[in-house]
Amino acid sequence: MARQASPARVLTTTIAAWVVGFLIFFPILWMVLTSFKTELEAFSTPPSFLFFHWTTENYATVQGRSDYVHHAINSIVIAGGSTLIAMLIAIPAAWSMAFAPSPRTRDILLWMLSTKMMPPVGVLVPIYLIYRNFGLLDSRVGLVAVLCLGNLPIVVWMLFTYFKEIPKDILEAARMDGATIGKELVYVLTPMAVPGIASTLLLNFILAWNEAFWTLNLSTSQAAPLTVFIASYSSPEGLFWAKLSAASTLAIAPILVLGWFSQRQLVRGLTFGAVK
Amino acid sequence: MKHLVRALGGAAFLSVAVSGAASLMAACPAFAETTLTIATVNNGDMIRMQGLTSDFTAKNPDIAVKWVTLEENVLRQRVTTDIATKGGQFDVLTIGTYEVPIWAKQNWLIPLDNLGANYDVSDLLPKIRDAVSVGGKLYAAPFYGESSMMMYRTDLFQKAGLTMPERPTWDFVIDAAKKLTDKSAEVYGICLRGKAGWGENMAFLTAMANSFGARWFDEKWQPQFNSPEWKKTLTTYVDLMKEAGPPGASSNGFNENLALFNAGKCAMWIDATVAASFVTNPRDSRVADKVGFALAPNTGLGKNANWLWAWNLAIPSGSKKVEAAEKFIAWATGKDYTALVAAREGWANVPPGTRTSLYQNPDYLKAAPFAKLTLASIDSADPNHPTVKPVPYVGVQYAAIPEFQGLGTTVGQDFSAALSGAMTVDAALAAAQSSTEREMKRAGYPK
Numbered sequence: 001m002a003r004q005a006s007p008a009r010v011l012t013t014t015i016a017a018w019v020v021g022f023l024i025f026f027p028i029l030w031m032v033l034t035s036f037k038t039e040l041e042a043f044s045t046p047p048s049f050l051f052f053h054w055t056t057e058n059y060a061t062v063q064g065r066s067d068y069v070h071h072a073i074n075s076i077v078i079a080g081g082s083t084l085i086a087m088l089i090a091i092p093a094a095w096s097m098a099f100a101p102s103p104r105t106r107d108i109l110l111w112m113l114s115t116k117m118m119p120p121v122g123v124l125v126p127i128y129l130i131y132r133n134f135g136l137l138d139s140r141v142g143l144v145a146v147l148c149l150g151n152l153p154i155v156v157w158m159l160f161t162y163f164k165e166i167p168k169d170i171l172e173a174a175r176m177d178g179a180t181i182g183k184e185l186v187y188v189l190t191p192m193a194v195p196g197i198a199s200t201l202l203l204n205f206i207l208a209w210n211e212a213f214w215t216l217n218l219s220t221s222q223a224a225p226l227t228v229f230i231a232s233y234s235s236p237e238g239l240f241w242a243k244l245s246a247a248s249t250l251a252i253a254p255i256l257v258l259g260w261f262s263q264r265q266l267v268r269g270l271t272f273g274a275v276k
Numbered sequence: 277m278k279h280l281v282r283a284l285g286g287a288a289f290l291s292v293a294v295s296g297a298a299s300l301m302a303a304c305p306a307f308a309e310t311t312l313t314i315a316t317v318n319n320g321d322m323i324r325m326q327g328l329t330s331d332f333t334a335k336n337p338d339i340a341v342k343w344v345t346l347e348e349n350v351l352r353q354r355v356t357t358d359i360a361t362k363g364g365q366f367d368v369l370t371i372g373t374y375e376v377p378i379w380a381k382q383n384w385l386i387p388l389d390n391l392g393a394n395y396d397v398s399d400l401l402p403k404i405r406d407a408v409s410v411g412g413k414l415y416a417a418p419f420y421g422e423s424s425m426m427m428y429r430t431d432l433f434q435k436a437g438l439t440m441p442e443r444p445t446w447d448f449v450i451d452a453a454k455k456l457t458d459k460s461a462e463v464y465g466i467c468l469r470g471k472a473g474w475g476e477n478m479a480f481l482t483a484m485a486n487s488f489g490a491r492w493f494d495e496k497w498q499p500q501f502n503s504p505e506w507k508k509t510l511t512t513y514v515d516l517m518k519e520a521g522p523p524g525a526s527s528n529g530f531n532e533n534l535a536l537f538n539a540g541k542c543a544m545w546i547d548a549t550v551a552a553s554f555v556t557n558p559r560d561s562r563v564a565d566k567v568g569f570a571l572a573p574n575t576g577l578g579k580n581a582n583w584l585w586a587w588n589l590a591i592p593s594g595s596k597k598v599e600a601a602e603k604f605i606a607w608a609t610g611k612d613y614t615a616l617v618a619a620r621e622g623w624a625n626v627p628p629g630t631r632t633s634l635y636q637n638p639d640y641l642k643a644a645p646f647a648k649l650t651l652a653s654i655d656s657a658d659p660n661h662p663t664v665k666p667v668p669y670v671g672v673q674y675a676a677i678p679e680f681q682g683l684g685t686t687v688g689q690d691f692s693a694a695l696s697g698a699m700t701v702d703a704a705l706a707a708a709q710s711s712t713e714r715e716m717k718r719a720g721y722p723k
Binding site: 038039040043044045065124125128129132137138216217220221222224228231232233234235236239240 | 313315317318319323326327342343344345346347348349350353354357358360361362363364365366475476529530531534535538539554559560561562
């Protein structure tokens with residue numbers, strides 16, 4: 001029988017959870033507040049929390065200077081495209097590794113992960129030259145490809161971990177009933193792993209959305225996503241915090257909304273298989 | 277589930293198709309024959325230029341302009357990758373005086389021989405023109421130039437009974453800084469850069485070292501951090517900042533010091549001349565009407581502790597739109613652009629530090645009370661003879677060799693550690709000497 005928690009304990013835990021939640025959320029809150037300050041107030045010490053002269057001029061400046069919609073569309077296409085293609089490649093790959101492993105499967109998985117340990121700048125010049133020769137610089141296709149390949153090891157690993165939680169017997173039963181590999185994958189495995197697939201999809205989308213190294217280096221204007229939009233508001237000479245905060249708030253707004261609506265799936269996916 | 281897989285596949289295909297179509301469309305702009313892609317840094321003058329682009333496109337309807345604005349260090353990495361691989365992504369680059377001689381010698385830049393009959397090259401300030409020329413040829417056109425100078429609080433000086441000379445010595449500055457410090461009121465005698473980086477604390481400290489008779493290398497490229505001049509420079513800097521500087525100074529760069537000065541917490545600040553317009557702008561500064569200017573300090577050895585820098589427009593050799601790029605550069609750095617900015621945004625917003633004629637213009641001199649000192653600071657910096665003793669390199673606050681960025685940042689970390697107290701001055705100098713010797717030997721410099 002489950003132990004009943006005392007009201008004091010529940011209260012303490014609740015307060016602790018709210019404090020931790022607030023601490024995690026605080027940088028985002030501070031960024032949003034800064035975006036409504038003047039540059040002078042954004043830099044002032046001691047900083048003012050709520051009692052300052054609220055202004056939307058930073059948003060007006062950012063809108064006047066940059067084409068937010070163009071960058072946002074690029075971010076959606078690049079993050080969405082790379083995520084979907086990565087999923088199409090990773091689901092069969094993770095299935096084969098989870099349910100039809102070869103003696104070298106573990107080595108392959110570790111090798112895939114090891115590619116993430118190399119700093120991306122190490123391969124910048126070769127990739128830049130390949131992209132230049134194929135005309136892929138400053139193209140969405142090029143960015144979709146590089147982000148898809150860059151995130152693929154993590155996607156395969158995550159899906160592999162979720163698939164391992166699914167009992168083999170169920171798939172074997174499907175096979176006994178005459179299901180082909182394709183049918184087994186589509187009608188049996190995928191529906192059972194929907195929470196895992198959804199959370200992988202969302203996390204991969206967020207990773208691709210936030211990716212700054214490749215997007216900054218391989219795009220100039222036509223394919224430039226929101227990471228480039230934000231980078232244009234930083235400066236070593238001049239006050240820029242308020243404008244940078246406004247640009248950052250605009251840049252994270254779509255992903256924040258997406259995360260809010262899909263939080264149930266995300267949490268379910270992340271805790272999938274945690275309790276048996 | 278079949279639908280889910282189809283939807284995923286369809287969406288992926290659509291995404292690639294849309295992005296491919298968009299890339300194709302990008303390659304064929306419909307409204308202009310030539311589209312220039314211009315890489316630039318994020319600062320007030322550059323952003324103003326972007327806002328005035330319509331004047332250029334109205335005069336050149338066959339040319340369209342696309343801007344790529346990035347933070348200085350990101351831009352440097354981005355354009356270096358592109359130019360070294362001849363990627364051809366940019367038609368006009370914004371580069372500093374550090375890059376111009378190095379890149380010109382690599383044949384990465386196209387000499388600017390055709391800026392038009394009206395482009396008065398002889399009007400460019402001689403020191404700035406020298407800094408962007410190699411072998412007598414102009415490889416970049418200066419958009420704005422700067423040096424560094426002393427900015428100080430006239431009210432605090434008056435209250436303390438002090439008068440800032442136009443050419444202060446370090447002894448005067450040290451003494452004044454101590455007298456003006458009132459830590460209980462959070463007013464500090466002097467604010468100086470402490471954040472590590474070749475363009476951060478090392479820009480200031482190299483210029484300061486020049487005024488103390490120190491140098492990075494001797495004529496045979498031997499590092500000189502073990503010299504008594506460097507020891508005096510770093511000891512003076514660390515002691516002064518400990519006694520009269522703000523807390524946490526080892527994290528302060530230009531922006532942090534600007535914020536401190538604007539908030540009234542610094543009695544003196546030695547930094548870029550461009551800061552003069554920020555600290556005197558009542559919108560951003562609480563002390564706008566209480567700021568005086570003087571040259572950067574010296575020790576009587578003939579060199580002031582000021583640097584020389586310019587942001588310049590150049591054409592990479594990978595560009596296929598050289599003619600249009602030359603037209604743009606001639607527009608952006610010509611005299612007509614100065615007049616355009618003055619007419620639209622006022623004389624105080626004109627890009628400074630590039631043309632002699634600007635400093636002879638009474639309207640500009642009236643609008644910018646710091647103009648004469650800016651010019652005097654630029655004139656007193658000599659990139660070809662930056663130090664008291666002879667050196668084999670060009671550059672005031674840097675040595676124009678490709679290795680300097682890495683060296684400057686490593687040494688900057690040592691000196692920042694000395695300021696924070698994590699290292700002693702002697703240990704920081706020994707570490708700087710050892711790392712610089714090693715890197716220079718590896719690069720094959722010492723003769």
